[in-house]
Amino acid sequence: MEDLAIFFGRFHPILVHLPIGFLIMAFLMWVFQKWKKKQAFDQAIAFCLLMGTFSAAMACVAGYLLSTSGGYEGALLSQHMWGGIITTVLAAISYLVFSSDLTRKWPSAIASGLMILMFGGLNFTGHIGGSLTHGSDFLTEYAPIIGSRANQLPPPASMDEVVLFGHVIQPILQEKCISCHRTDKLKGGLSLENLVAIKKGGESGSLFFTASEKTSELIRRIHLPESDEEMMPPKGKSQLTADEIGLLEAWIQAGEDFDKPLISYGNDSIQNLAGTYLGLIDSSHSGKESTYALTAVDSMTLVQIRETGIVIRELLAGSYRYDVSIPPSVLANQNLSEMLKKLEGIKDNIIWLNISNLGLEDVQLGDLVAMKNLEKLRLEKNQLSDQSVSLLAKFPKLQVVNLYGNELTDACLPSFEQFKQLKTVYVWQTKITAKQLGEVEFIG
Amino acid sequence: MCHYDKITSSNKDLQSIERNIGRREFLTKTSLGIGALALGSLLGADKMMASPLPNGIGGLPGLPHFIPKAKRVVYLFQSGGPSQFETFDYKPELAKMFGKDLPGSIKGEQRLTGMSANQSSLPIAPSIFKFDQYGQSRAWVSELMPHTAEVVDDLCFIKSMHTPQINHDPAITFFQTGHQLPGRPSIGSWASYGLGSDNQNLPSFIVLNSKNAGGQPLYARLWGNGFLPTEHQGVQFRSGVDPVLFLNNPENYDGADRGRMLAYLKELNSAQYDSYGDPEINARIAQYEMAYRMQSSVPELTDMSDEPDYIFDMYGEDSRDSGTYAANCLMARRLLEKDVKFVQLYHRGWDQHAYLPSGIKNQCKNTDQATAALIKDLKQRGLLEDTLVIWGGEFGRTVYSQGKLTADDYGRDHHPRCFTMWMAGAGVKPGFSYGETDDFSYNITKDPVSVHDFHATLMYLMGVDHEKLTFKHQGRRFRLTDVEGSVIKDLIA
Numbered sequence: 001m002e003d004l005a006i007f008f009g010r011f012h013p014i015l016v017h018l019p020i021g022f023l024i025m026a027f028l029m030w031v032f033q034k035w036k037k038k039q040a041f042d043q044a045i046a047f048c049l050l051m052g053t054f055s056a057a058m059a060c061v062a063g064y065l066l067s068t069s070g071g072y073e074g075a076l077l078s079q080h081m082w083g084g085i086i087t088t089v090l091a092a093i094s095y096l097v098f099s100s101d102l103t104r105k106w107p108s109a110i111a112s113g114l115m116i117l118m119f120g121g122l123n124f125t126g127h128i129g130g131s132l133t134h135g136s137d138f139l140t141e142y143a144p145i146i147g148s149r150a151n152q153l154p155p156p157a158s159m160d161e162v163v164l165f166g167h168v169i170q171p172i173l174q175e176k177c178i179s180c181h182r183t184d185k186l187k188g189g190l191s192l193e194n195l196v197a198i199k200k201g202g203e204s205g206s207l208f209f210t211a212s213e214k215t216s217e218l219i220r221r222i223h224l225p226e227s228d229e230e231m232m233p234p235k236g237k238s239q240l241t242a243d244e245i246g247l248l249e250a251w252i253q254a255g256e257d258f259d260k261p262l263i264s265y266g267n268d269s270i271q272n273l274a275g276t277y278l279g280l281i282d283s284s285h286s287g288k289e290s291t292y293a294l295t296a297v298d299s300m301t302l303v304q305i306r307e308t309g310i311v312i313r314e315l316l317a318g319s320y321r322y323d324v325s326i327p328p329s330v331l332a333n334q335n336l337s338e339m340l341k342k343l344e345g346i347k348d349n350i351i352w353l354n355i356s357n358l359g360l361e362d363v364q365l366g367d368l369v370a371m372k373n374l375e376k377l378r379l380e381k382n383q384l385s386d387q388s389v390s391l392l393a394k395f396p397k398l399q400v401v402n403l404y405g406n407e408l409t410d411a412c413l414p415s416f417e418q419f420k421q422l423k424t425v426y427v428w429q430t431k432i433t434a435k436q437l438g439e440v441e442f443i444g
Numbered sequence: 445m446c447h448y449d450k451i452t453s454s455n456k457d458l459q460s461i462e463r464n465i466g467r468r469e470f471l472t473k474t475s476l477g478i479g480a481l482a483l484g485s486l487l488g489a490d491k492m493m494a495s496p497l498p499n500g501i502g503g504l505p506g507l508p509h510f511i512p513k514a515k516r517v518v519y520l521f522q523s524g525g526p527s528q529f530e531t532f533d534y535k536p537e538l539a540k541m542f543g544k545d546l547p548g549s550i551k552g553e554q555r556l557t558g559m560s561a562n563q564s565s566l567p568i569a570p571s572i573f574k575f576d577q578y579g580q581s582r583a584w585v586s587e588l589m590p591h592t593a594e595v596v597d598d599l600c601f602i603k604s605m606h607t608p609q610i611n612h613d614p615a616i617t618f619f620q621t622g623h624q625l626p627g628r629p630s631i632g633s634w635a636s637y638g639l640g641s642d643n644q645n646l647p648s649f650i651v652l653n654s655k656n657a658g659g660q661p662l663y664a665r666l667w668g669n670g671f672l673p674t675e676h677q678g679v680q681f682r683s684g685v686d687p688v689l690f691l692n693n694p695e696n697y698d699g700a701d702r703g704r705m706l707a708y709l710k711e712l713n714s715a716q717y718d719s720y721g722d723p724e725i726n727a728r729i730a731q732y733e734m735a736y737r738m739q740s741s742v743p744e745l746t747d748m749s750d751e752p753d754y755i756f757d758m759y760g761e762d763s764r765d766s767g768t769y770a771a772n773c774l775m776a777r778r779l780l781e782k783d784v785k786f787v788q789l790y791h792r793g794w795d796q797h798a799y800l801p802s803g804i805k806n807q808c809k810n811t812d813q814a815t816a817a818l819i820k821d822l823k824q825r826g827l828l829e830d831t832l833v834i835w836g837g838e839f840g841r842t843v844y845s846q847g848k849l850t851a852d853d854y855g856r857d858h859h860p861r862c863f864t865m866w867m868a869g870a871g872v873k874p875g876f877s878y879g880e881t882d883d884f885s886y887n888i889t890k891d892p893v894s895v896h897d898f899h900a901t902l903m904y905l906m907g908v909d910h911e912k913l914t915f916k917h918q919g920r921r922f923r924l925t926d927v928e929g930s931v932i933k934d935l936i937a
Contacts, residue, residue, distance in 0.1 A: 311642050313500045315511045316907075323515075325783070329645060380826060402826035426826035 002068075009065030013133070016059045020126060022052035023091055027119045034112075042098055049095035056088040076132055076184045083125030090118035135182055159271065159280055162262035168274050169251045172244050176233055195258055208256055216252045246273050294320040294349050294373065301345045308334060308342055315351055321373070322346060325354035337364055344369045354378040356402065362388045370394035380426065381405035386412035397421060404428040503640025508907025513871025513936070514832035515642070516780045517635065517906065518787040520773075520815060522807075523616060524659045524794030527841040527856050528864040528885055529571045530804045533603055534584035537883045538570035538843065546844045550886050557610055559797060559846060560857040566844035568884070569854040572801055581875030588808035591816035598819055598828070600872040600935055604879025604888045607839050607860045607895050612660045612795070615838035615860065620666045620788075622899055622924045629670035629915075631899065632786035634924045635906060636676040637669075638913045642783035645741035647734060649786045650779055651678040655767035657810070659792040667788055671917040674727040675734070678788055681775065683767020687746050691738055699739070706736055745778055758821065760813040770814035777821050780831055794837055798847050798855035819868055828869040832905055836865030843884040862888045865898070871905045873937045896929030904931040 026048035029041045063084060067077060094114045097106070130138065156162045173192045180187040183197065190202025201207055205217040222245055224231035233239060240248070250270045251257065262274050297320055306312055309330030313323040324346075326339055336358055343350065347369045353376070360382035374395040379388075384406040392398055399421060408430040416425065529535060546566040560566070573586045579597040592599075609615035614624035621628035629637070632649035641648035651667045667678030681687040693702050710729055717725040746766075751774070756763050762770035769791045776787045791811055796803040815835060822828040840863025841856035848854075862881045868874070880890040903910040903924065910929055914921040 309644075311500060313503075313642070314508075316508060317506045321511075325642065327643060327783075376829075378826065400826075400829060402829075404825060424826075424829070426824070428824040428826075 005065045006069045009062055009067075009069055012059060012062035012066045015055060015062050016126075016129060018055035019052045019059055019087075019091070020122065022048045022055060023087075023118065023122050026052060026094075027115055030115050046095055046098040049091055049098055053088060053091040053095055056084070056091055060084050060088055072132060072185060074184050074186070076128055076136070080125060080128040080132060083121055083128060087118060087121035087125050090114060090121055094118055132184065135179060136184055156278065156280070159275055160261070160263060162274060162278065162280075163259060164247075164251055164254075164262045164265060164270075164274065165258045165260075168247055168262075168277055172240070172248065176238055176240055176244070179237075199256060208252060219249055219252055222248065243273050243277060246270070247277060296320055297346050297349055305342050305346065308339060310339065310342065312346075320349050321351045322349050323352040323354075324350050326358060328357050331358060336360065337367065340364060340368050343371075347371050348373055350374055352376040355382075357381040359383060362391070365391050368394075372396060374398055376400045378402045379406065383407060386415070388412075389415040390418075392419065400424045402426040404430065406430055408432055500640040500642055501644050504638050504913075507638050507913070509909035509912055510904060510907045512639075512905070512907030513830065514869070514905040514907075515830040516783065516785055516787070516827075517632075517832045517834065517902070518776050518780060518818070519631070519789065519834045520811075520818075520836075521616075521619075521788065521790045522794050522811070522835065522837040523662060523790050523792040524612070524796075524837060525615075525839045525841055525858055525863070526794040526807070526837045527571075527796065527800065527804060528603075528862070528881075529569075529841065529843065529856070530573050530586055530588060530800070531808075532583075532585060532601060532864045532866070533862075533881060533885045534575040534586075535570070535843075535883060535885050536575075538568055541568045542570055543567045543849055546884065546886070550882065550884050552887070554861065555610075556842075557858055560842070560844070563846070566842075567849040568843055569845035569849050569856065572852055579875060581877075583875070583877060588805055589812045591813045595816045595819045595868075597875040598823065598868045599866045599876075600868060600874060601864060601866045601877040602879055602893050602898075602935070603862075603864050603877060603881055604890065604892050605836065605840075605863050605865050605895075605898065606888060606892055610839065610858050610860045612838060612858075613663075615858075616662070616666060618895055619838050621670065622896065622926055626663075626665050626668075627670055628922065629672045629676070629924075630667050630678065630788075631902065631924060632667060632678050632788050633669040633672050633676040634903075634913060635786045635908075637672045637915070638908055639785060639906065641785060645737045646745075646779070646782060646784050647679040647738075648784060649676065649678040649788070650784050651680040651788045652772040652775060652790070653680065654769040654772055654789070654791040654810075655683050657769070657792040659795050662790055662792065666790075671922070672915055674724060675730045678786075681742075683771070685746075688735075688738060688742055691735055691742060693739070702739075703736065706732055741782075745775070745782070748774075755821070759817040762810070763814060763817075769811050770817075773814040773818045777818055777825075777827075780822065780827060781825070796841070796855060797857060799853060800841075800855050801853060822869065830870045832870045832872070832902070833868040834865070834902070835867075837863070839863055840885070843886050859886070861886060867935070871937055872935050876935070878932070878935055891932075891934070893932055894929065896925045897932050899925050900929035900931045901935060905936070 026045050029045050029048065033039060033041045033045070060081075063081065066072075067081070094111070097111050097114060127139075156167055162168070177192050179185075181190045181202070182193045183191045188202045188204065191197035191200075198207060201217070207216055207218045209216055218232075221230055221232040222240055226235060247270070250265065250273075254260070254265065262271060265271065302312060309327065311325045311327060315321040315323050324343065326336075330339065340355070343353075348371065350371050351373055353371070353374055356378040357380065360379065362385055365379070365384060365388050368391075371394070375397050377392070377395060377398055377400070380402045381404070384403065386407075386409055388406070389403075389408070389412040392401060398419065400423060402425075404426045405428070408427060410432055413432065416422065529538075544567065546568055551566070555561070571586065573588055575584045575586050576593070577583065578585055578593040581597050583596040583599070583601065585593040585596060607615055607618060609618050609624050617626055618624045620630045622631075630649075632651075636648040639648075649667070653662060664680070667680070669675075669677035679688065682689065686692065693699060709732060713725055713729050713732075717729075748764075755774070759774050760770045762768040763774045765771055769789070772789050776789060779787050791807075794804070794807055819828065819833060822831055822833070839858055839860040842859045844857075845854035846857040862885055878891055879888065879893060881887065882889050900910040903913065910923060910925045910931075914923045916922075
């Protein structure tokens with residue numbers, strides 16, 4: 001019997017929309033009629049009011065049945081219930097007034113009063129109903145100035161500013177838990193709406209590890225299999241992601257912490273999880289591939305460079321790190337120095353650069369803009385001399401440089417000593433005779 | 445000026461053709477259209493505007509998924525199934541077991557080919573060639589490959605390759621396309637489709653096939669594009685003065701005329717595309733334009749006069765003879781220097797069912813020096829840094845002799861359960877050996893690598909997540925590795 005009651009009770013959210021529609025319709029027709037100073041709609045208004053009364057009554061019954069299933073407590077519930085009943089009664093009286101010719105006999109102020117009261121009741125009840133389902137600040141949460149969001153912590157600009165609870169945990173609770181666990185709904189007696197309530201816990205225990213309880217009810221529930229009735233969030237609701245579970249665990253493990261900065265959590269993986277959650281770390285690429293994207297380059301700049309025939313590849317999609325080559329064929333109708341100038345717009349984004357086989361001379365390499373992130377440089381088969389080597393200083397991260405087929409001699413070797421980060425230099429087909437120098441490996 | 449109206453014919457048959465958009469095209473267009481509308485409203489117009497640019501020349505946006513280690517690949521496919529016993533998988537214990545029957549415990553339940561299944565015995569045939577260790581990595585290499593022995597410290601051996609296919613055609617098709625039945629795109633086509641090109645004057649996928657090598661035939665579908673757009677199929681370069689067929693202008697036909705003719709043809713084709721909407725028309729336009737550019741880029745490639753003698757000496761005397769394996773290795777290097785993304789070589793004739801010692805000796809003689817020279821040459825030019833070299837066949841060979849075993853002659857049947865390949869260059873561990881086989885090189889004892897694993901690893905090295913590069917065809921998404929394959933991280937430096 002109880003199951004049947006809940007079954008019918010759950011039709012409440014569907015049924016409520018019928019009286020809302022009918023009664024608003026009746027109200028609007030009445031307003032229209034008042035404005036046009038005619039009474040042409042009286043019968044239609046009566047019909048809408050009758051339908052509205054019927055459906056409102058059904059919604060009331062279903063609503064009552066739903067409330068018996070538990071999970072809805074407090075003042076809001078009784079306000080909603082009485083609001084619904086009163087609105088239904090007002091709609092019924094209005095119907096009686098409009099369906100008879102009382103409207104003509106009675107002073108019109110009575111009918112007007114009834115309609116306005118009924119409409120007010122409808123709005124009030126509807127709003128309270130919405131608050132019951134979505135939370136009382138659902139409507140205003142994002143409102144400027146007065147909304148609850150307006151008072152939240154400002155979003156962190158860097159990892160150093162992140163507060164674990166305020167920036168990470170609270171938003172997770174807000175998004176995934178609070179629609180049921182809040183002061184005016186109190187599923188399982190638990191509210192996660194404010195710190196006092198969170199510390200208090202729910203009917204089945206504390207969120208945190210306590211002296212008596214060795215387990216955290218929260219950790220236990222979020223790890224249950226989906227088939228388990230006690231699993232949280234319940235089946236059908238938006239689930240926690242693996243990252244969010246990891247973050248919640250870390251927060252619970254740390255004890256009742258509501259204001260510690262993230263950096264005070266020693267654990268690297270938590271730093272990573274939280275950084276990813278907040279979008280401060282790009283971890284879409286695992287392991288060594290994890291890189292911070294460079295400053296964005298706008299696509300018009302890229303298009304303009306590409307139009308000249310320069311080939312640009314992004315080393316990793318979305319990273320704004322580029323592998324750039326100037327193919328010799330583009331020199332057929334363009335000037336090399338001008339081509340090299342084109343690279344200035346993306347100078348800090350070039351990681352690999354191939355300007356080989358272009359007849360490049362020392363002067364042009366000298367004019368080339370500094371590139372602070374360049375790691376691999378191909379300069380082979382050009383006309384560079386010993387002087388060119390010291391020019392490489394403008395590429396502080398250079399690891400591999402290919403210089404084969406240039407006019408280099410042994411005299412350039414000492415210049416390499418300043419580049420401690422350099423790993424490989426290719427010097428085949430040069431006049432260099434020595435093969436080894438310090439840690440630099442020469443191939444050729 | 446030339447102007448085309450949308451073709452409207454008075455002929456009823458033609459009209460019906462004009463109205464006809466292919467079923468698949470229609471579905472693709474409408475579903476894309478509706479999908480794009482929905483997406484637009486979800487993302488907001490501003491995000492639609494910021495759609496990423498294609499990568500390189502014609503690559504897909506959103507790639508690469510990883511920082512690529514290999515910008516180019518050259519795959520030296522040794523067709524026929526080179527014996528692991530006479531090359532890299534040294535099995536000294538076999539000498540003591542000469543002529544003995546292969547133990548049942550080793551053979552297990554494996555089905556043999558019809559060529560040796562009915563033999564009364566399966567006599568163990570140890571390699572008659574000597575092995576030695578080379579380089580700092582102390583890798584074992586047979587005396588047949590003295591040049592490869594010089595570069596072992598650059599090689600990354602996989603001794604534990606295995607394949608489900610025991611016959612040539614399905615095994616090669618499996619290796620080249622990820623599936624044993626014809627019709628899937630080959631590796632090079634996937635690379636071209638996903639990553640595009642770095643040289644607009646040459647195809648991104650080029651095929652070279654040694655002349656004068658006998659054995660099982662190869663088919664153009666091995667470098668075919670399958671269901672991918674046609675411009676991603678491999679373009680075969682032949683030997684001799686006319687390496688790409690139908691590229692040259694007809695006699696007495698002036699290049700400028702040709703250019704004008706192609707410009708008009710493009711307009712016609714574009715008009716055709718506008719009324720039919722078949723994407724293959726665009727592929728055709730792209731191919732005509734590529735062919736026109738290749739009229740100047742290919743002669744430049746095949747003109748070997750800029751190669752000094754010592755380079756020819758390095759690759760061996762054969763390298764002066766266009767179309768040999770050695771000449772193709774040299775050509776491969778020239779293509780890689782021009783940033784061709786995927787160069788596929790084939791050398792046939794490794795299928796020694798009988799007279800194996802003389803056969804394999806000849807194969808090694810024709811390939812060993814040039815293979816090693818390619819590694820050395822790429823290295824001295826700094827290209828081995830980001831070029832991946834792959835050497836291997838479609839399967840291995842049996843430990844037992846097919847046919848009569850004598851002191852100095854024997855044959856070996858196909859063996860898919862284990863065989864050796866190697867990779868070198870970009871991103872793989874140099875001087876490294878992965879995987880082990882038992883004393884009979886019959887079963888893998890450690891770290892097996894499937895063909896799908898190999899493909900997954902190869903894609904990874906090129907910066908592609910093999911699970912993410914897919915193409916929807918006939919209602920499902922296809923990928924090179926089908927539903928299998930994992931990247932073998934241990935191979936990666």
